[in-house]
């Protein structure tokens with residue numbers, strides 16, 4: 251367990267600078283609403299203060315009523331002195347305001363979402379006694395947080411002396427509005443070889459595999475000077491014109507090019523894992539990028555406890571709680 255010395259806010263709540271609880275430790279830590287709230291405030295998901303836009307006062311949260319209520323006495327036209335009375339829920343606009351659920355349940359639901367277990371849906375429905383639409387909805391909401399984190403932390407991969415394998419594959423997805431009909435969706439992906447403890451990879455859903463599409467993606471995600479290994483698909487033929495060293499392997503003949511040693515086995519292995527991760531029932535087109543980002547997020551932060559900390563900080567960044575009362 252890593253629990254850095256926390257910083258204490260003026261309201262008395264701590265600010266977490268880095269935690270890594272095991273599941274057992276976390277379950278003991280969050281056993282009621284008050285503790286769940288402390289955890290969420292420590293990670294910036296909820297705030298104990300907000301500014302009143304009407305009178306400019308700093309208002310403290312009333313957690314008994316889960317409201318910010320401005321009690322400043324102000325001069326009201328035709329009424330004389332009266333309380334400002336501007337109010338809003340402490341949850342509005344925050345991650346926890348997504349859909350009504352007890353704070354402990356939200357914490358445990360996210361915990362299950364972040365775990366490495368096989369059937370997260372079943373586990374969340376059973377453990378928290380929630381319906382399948384509720385769990386589906388929250389999980390897709392969680393994936394938005396993760397996608398935002400991955401977007402903010404993603405950087406170009408490769409560089410001079412580095413090898414990046416690039417390949418495309420098809421994933422099955424639902425045709426929008428037709429739940430039971432599946433279609434294939436192309437995804438272009440790349441991974442840098444020899445990187446330990448980090449995930450230097452990208453996945454992009456694509457409409458086609460033309461040179462314009464594929465070279466455009468490579469230029470966006472891979473640094474010039476990189477040695478790129480691909481199969482013999484013609485979409486990559488002009489890579490050397492864009493400052494890359496390009497080696498190919500003819501996968502219908504060999505797994506490894508006998509002359510150059512080029513292969514794409516790292517990305518082929520990754521596709522197997524990506525397919526397993528992406529919902530086996532298929533996904534809607536707009537959800538695919540989020541599923542792929544979720545796959546990268548778990549590889550970026552393999553430690554479950556650190557992943558929990560990063561998730562909640564990211565939820566606070568995407569849904570900041572400090573917006574004013576108006």
Ligand SMILES: [Zn+2]
Pocket residue numbers: 266267268269270293559
């Ligand atoms: Zn933390």
Ligand SMILES: [Zn+2]
Pocket residue numbers: 302303304305306307320321322334335336
């Ligand atoms: Zn006010």
